[in-house]
Amino acid sequence: MAERSFFLFLLLLFLSSAVEFSASIFEDQVGLMDWHQKYIGKVNHAVFHTQKTGRKRVVVSTEENVLASLDLRHGDIFWRHVLGPSDAIEAFDIALGKYVITLSSGGSILRAWNLPDGQMIWESFLKGSRSSKSMLLVQPSVGAEKETVLLAFYGGFLHAVSSIDGEILWRKDLGSESLEIQQIVQPVGIEVVYALGFDGSSQFAAYEINARNGELMKHESVHFSGSFSRENLVVSDGVFVALDASGSILVTVHFQNGEYSLQEMRISSLLGGNFGKAKLLGAKLPHMFALRNDKLTGFLKVTDEGKLETLERINNEVSISDSLSFAEKQRAFALVQHNDNKVEFRVKLGHEWNKDLLQETVNIDPNRGHVENVFINNYIRTDRSYGFRALIVLEDHSLLLVQQGEVVWKREDGLASILDVTTAELPVEKVGVSVSKVEENLHEWLKGHILKLKGTLMLATPEDVATIQGMRLKNSEKSKITRDHNGFRKLLIVLTRSGKVFALHTGDGRIVWSLLLRSLRKSEACTSPTGIRIYPWQIPHHHALDENPSVLVVGRCLPTDSGPGVLSFIDAYAGKEFDSVAPTHSVVQIIPLPFTDALEQRLHLLIDANQRAHLYPRSPEALTIFNREMSNVYWYTVVAENGIIRGYAPKSTSVNEGSDEYCFDPTDLWSIVFPMESEKIVAWVTRKLSEVVHTQAKVIADQDVMYKYISKNLLFVATTSPKGTGEIGSATPDESSLIVYLIDTVTGRILHRMIHKGCQAPVHAVLSENWVVYHYFNLRSHRFEMSVIEIYDQSRADNKDVWKLVIGKHNLTSPVSSYSRPEVKAESQSYFFTHSAKAIAVTSTAKGITSRQLLIGTVGDQVLALDKRYLDPRRKTDPTQAEKEEGLIPLTDSLPIIPQSYVTHALKVEGLRDIITVPAKLESTTLVFSYGVDLFLTRLAPSRTYDSLTEDFSYALLLLTIVVLVGAIFATWILSEKKELREKWR
């Protein structure tokens, strides 16, 4: 028995030492090196809680498919649900004051959530047969009823759903192919549901349905001489308003009391001369509606007699909220106008246009752009009068709560939709500043260390422990805005979908500066601009240290490939745009070149839709550099739709007048055409430009050497059979196979090709050094798999003579050309892997010496670190002693998932999209930034921090030990002296 327990103890010891390469941290280390930020995205719709449930919260749905309940006092998230990318929320409302009802996934899924805690109560799947608009109608609760009927329109069917359990009470098929139902209305207190829409392009159709059983009571259609556009609105339960296709004629249909009468009116006659093409604004207002063209907004009132009256024309950009009923049958709505830096917030009563119930001006940072949406809510002031507050969604996707002319809180929800990330170094610390600071804090420093010492010696009281923890979390060192010795402090510069650029501090994740890019805002020249990528433009190094680093933001005016591009250059310290290029040639690819000019500005090639290359920066110096290196610059495009990869080289420009000397025509070099019927490109990946590799040799067991094939011009492409691109399980194993290629992008040579039979997409891959790791689904074994391919250069394999190496007679350091067609050897192995993956990345360190870890974004929105050693094609079932010494792990069929190696520990990065690794200056350490709806940053040391002491290393203990030792030396010396003297006297 004793023996067995000893054996167990040994086993435990071994296991604990085997876990060493997992990235686990202790519980009290959470938050020391990592930060996590929760966001929700741009708010589409907001519903405030009704009076009954306490009015401290608001429920919002966002463009990132998030349903969240926010605290109205601070803007914190009470609860949040991130629905998948295919599960967009179409509509939502609060029913009975306690359920949130959402209609999502194109309208096919109806869910009810508990309002206080966000738990799902029921889920109901609606069936439809046609594609149609989806709508949700929830009757406002009047009394204290227990149940209400929800009306949901999806796929040509009107469904009545019980609010208690989601049971479908009845469903009614509405119409035929040509019928498009646009509005579902149920006037309060009437058991008739009106379904209004268009039958064909010029027929107005209306259905009256019994709300109790879904019986069709009446069908009516009215003919219109023109044709309808799809913009329409129901104004105050009895009037349907639509525009004709040209946007110049307003059509109103009165449908109360079973009578249907159609009226046409020219917009110009209502709103004056040349109003132009109008749009209906979607705000639901009492007895009125708003029209807008690109210059002004007009308000029209529908009178009781059915006439239209013009109320006001406003020249500025204006946002209108839905109306809100308060007090006794009073309805109010908000108008928000932008005047320079100020936002004018007006609340108007529904029946009195000329009187403003409330008028406030709010100062809003002009860097937030104009107001996009506004939602109002009322509250009762202490003097029993009504106050109003508004949630304002701005152009940069931030959310503000405005109350009494003040911004109560703001949320930077633009950060939920990051498009691209780059980093910049912080400025170097000024010597004088740091010294004085340290002297000031010497006492504090000592106190802190003594506390830590107490902690180490287990003498600390619980309060002391709390103080220590607080001190560690609030460590001012990590949030300084200066460069640190280890390179942990950097600026993460992120480009968001709203066109706003944020600089986040890697220490604590706070926003150092933010900038709404002028060039990425809507203008006449640029109607729907979007950002594409962000690149480091200038990284001051040796001879340009006085310059600030800068980044390049590339955007596009139209969402199509041929849309003109916009470039913007931003100073990374000041957060100011110092230069921009107005809409110019289209941009489909951006290639940072490995050359910089005298100011350390990196040369970039921007490829337009015609495959012409444009050189930036546009300076004669850059042109000289490029002309010198041009013969060795190539580019390629992967056209996934057609299954073609093409390689190009720039053609030298003929120097004639009028032509752009910074523009180079392409020369077609090579192309790889995949057979469309059997192969479809599903994934491609290249090496990161910034990746550093330490050595070209890999030392294996018995001191043998393998030479890695390290090339930046390596492209990994995965194709599957067209059937294999669908959902998992949609193809049988015989129908789908995965083929992977390694392609040299200079010559178009296929270095390696491999077929995985019975495997299918989705494929996620990462390429680093001389290896590629990819993740796919194996249909035969019905499991996910990860494979690795390592490529070795056989043409160098003969370099094994020691004497030749000693005297330097070898070709290992001479430059290599892809045209020399080096012989390569590929080794590969596959392993089962339990999780599906959302993204795969690899750690990168400053010098590339530290071993690498794979970072896998799991389906649960976490990041898992997996040592690259597990994915070694040389793993075998029984490695020899020498191979074990080399660090080869015995072969297993599946990759282990060690719970401690979750980088995100207990947190989730909701809606995870990508993982970025940034090397720190300390070789052992790398920064990992993962983003989705949430942001998460941590520090990783794949081989432990072998080059520095840990942060909680107790210097005080060290000092104390030294002092004690010196003291002991003196004491014993004195004692020995005394003894010697006594001996002598004897």
Place this chain on the structure above:
Amino acid sequence: MEKGKGVMGMGRRWAVDFTDNSTTARDFPDPPGFTRASLDQDDSAVSRQKKDAEANWKAQKAWEMAQAPFKNLMMMGFMMWMAGSTVHLFSIGITFSALWQPISALQGVGKVFEPYKDSKVDLLGPKLVFIALNLGGLALGVWKLNTLGLLPTHASDWVSSLPPAQEVEYSGGGIPLH
């Protein structure tokens, strides 16, 4: 320590030796059969004989000295065998002592044979044997170093930190950006 010496020096400075050995030694007679005078006597024949014997003795001792490293060598060999071929503190310590001992011995060749220096004794032979044996010990040490893998005798030792070769061409691109 400086201070300590000072204290001790002070102590000795005033110490008075009350027992005067020089005077009392003469008081009692020499033991029977011991004649002080015969010691001082100088007899050439006796002295030559004595010198020959001494030379012989010296030569013998020198040879013994020359062979001494052999025992050392055997012991080293045994210890190396015990240490095994993996790199750890013990094996490194033994290997380095095995390297250091012969080197220090070789440095002090002249000193080792100093006492046996005699015009009549030929020290070349013993010296050569001594050097050879020490060189053997050194070789053993180097061989051990090699078995530990600490000598750069493999190609991997010369290329393991060789940076990747520069590439002539540069290519970039990918899928059209959306």
